[in-house]
């Protein structure tokens with residue numbers, strides 16, 4: 302009898318950021334290959350940071366990703382300030398958290414409404430979806446605009462903000478300027494609450510996986526700073542020890558390097574992991590919204606990531622409002638610092654998950670070495686394992702629908718391929 | 733004014749968006765036009781825009797192509813030529829596409845060294861030694877500057893294309909915008925190095941408005957005088973290395989900035 306061989310592949314993933322492809326091959330019900338490959342051209346950030354001045358780092362690393370530049374800036378300033386022993390004031394930290402809320406809103410709204418929702422409703426794009434679901438798309442755009450407006454106010458512009466400095470901000474907003482955003486954020490909160498109910502009502506494929514969850518460890522819902530890295534097996538480690546538990550490993554099927562736990566396991570970072578480890582730290586409005594979905598913790602179905610993102614939208618709006626209401630100005634907007642020969646580590650929660658940086662700097666004010674581990678490098682191995690897990694059941698589906706199911710799965714991770722490319726990952730597997 | 737006939741002669745103008753080495757920020761600027769997005773999507777036909785739609789038709793033909801990113805691999809070099817042949821209007825968007833972008837820093841350095849610094853198995857990485865703007869490879873009809881491009885300038889470009897007129901994008905300096913904004917000059921007031929005098933307008937002088945010097949992400953303005961600025965920076969105490977470094981960031985490969993940085997540094 303002929304072997305039953307099925308191959309599902311998309312050579313240019315759409316509605317994701319950056320350029321990647323996947324391939325899943327199942328022969329007689331056995332998965333032979335499950336690969337997410339990245340062919341985006343590398344841009345060598347770690348190399349080009351060498352010799353640059355310390356104060357240029359937030360400007361340069363922003364350019365790694367147009368969707369989450371604030372995340373790169375925040376991890377960078379955390380790491381550099383740790384290296385140089387800089388303690389930003391509580392008001393600077395408040396503004397950073399607020400800025401990061403803006404980015405979560407912008408990025409989550411983009412992913413949920415413009416990139417991922419069409420998978421659930423059967424459209425090729427949000428533009429086509431808008432023909433039948435205009436209020437939903439408009440709601441998403443409204444939230445996204447509110448997030449972007451917040452970044453613009455604090456950062457000068459929505460993409461690649463210019464005000465983020467080591468030590469603080471080049472300029473802090475006036476209270477009145479911030480207060481002017483209150484209505485848009487309050488409206489955003491209402492929209493986000495509606496979005497949770499809407500997303501929870503969409504039909505998601507049945508599929509459950511056992512995940513190792515990894516997120517920042519913090520007393521509050523983790524975002525711009527933490528006190529270590531938490532793993533769902535019960536351990537917590539300092540940010541400086543990241544490389545003692547996680548690292549790049551070679552995988553046989555594609556020669557690609559991926560960030561895994563050193564014992565070889567894949568792990569999950571991002572909204573589902575954050576919720577699994579920190580649900581009790583959600584803002585009360587977000588907790589309530591989550592409980593309203595009737596779903597249970599931890600979420601083990603990646604197709605539900607959109608629901609979790611909507612819960613985080615509620616969190617980000619609610620918290621942004623609180624931060625804004627408590628703002629009394631932030632002068633001075635930055636604390637002074639001096640260069641030194643030092644090494645520092647910093648991790649924050651990018652919209653897509655843990656973003657870890659390490660810098661070695663010199664007393665002459667320059668960067669000696671930089672290392673950056675973005676969330677998508679970390680999730681990549683997990684995406685492949687998920688693909689492998691759905692492989693066998695796809696046989697019951699028509700080929701086109703099965704391929705779309707794979708795409709939907711990959712997209713559920715909101716992979717940011719531009720980010721992943723420049724560091725650990727590269728498609729070394731040639732067909 | 734009447735709407736221009738799409739040159740492909742079939743209804744709404746056909747739009748393509750292509751990406752080379754980039755961060756996606758410039759194409760994201762289009763999605764950041766939250767208020768105009770759905771109207772825009774009705775006015776043009778999105779033929780190929782992978783970040784937005786799964787309906788792909790890379791072969792075109794197109795009436796307008798927005799090209800993001802710099803040419804940094806052999807495949808990208810081929811792609812930029814192919815795309816050129818599929819559209820009467822090729823617009824390079826952003827510092828990567830118009831000046832090489834931040835990744836063009838490697839053009840000044842030893843490429844091998846860069847590849848080794850990032851990848852454990854450098855022998856598998858296939859990239860060109862340089863990251864270059866589209867205009868070094870093909871004719872480009874228009875350029876939008878910035879890292880990222882400005883939303884207002886992008887909308888102006890799209891509306892002008894729809895109406896068949898020339899986009900109104902002034903090529904004055906950031907200094908002009910800064911003065912119009914009524915700002916105190918950071919260079920005069922605080923001796924803060926600022927590339928405003930030599931940088932192309934478009935951002936609205938946001939850096940000085942946020943109390944820091946401009947870092948030139950829109951690239952050189954029309955006939956800039958970077959040597960005069962360098963002289964001023966060195967009078968204010970900047971070393972040659974520092975001056976070279978300031979010209980060499982997101983648009984460091986653009987002619988006037990490149991030449992000035994090479995005059996001052998290695």
Ligand code: SF4
Pocket residue numbers: 364367461754755756757758759800801825826827828829833834878879880881
């Ligand atoms: S010009 Fe800047 S914003 Fe635009 S793609 Fe390049 S790095 Fe990103």
Ligand code: SF4
Pocket residue numbers: 906907908910911915916917918919920926927928929937940945946
């Ligand atoms: S701050 Fe910069 S852009 Fe503004 S006037 Fe001074 S030099 Fe020009």
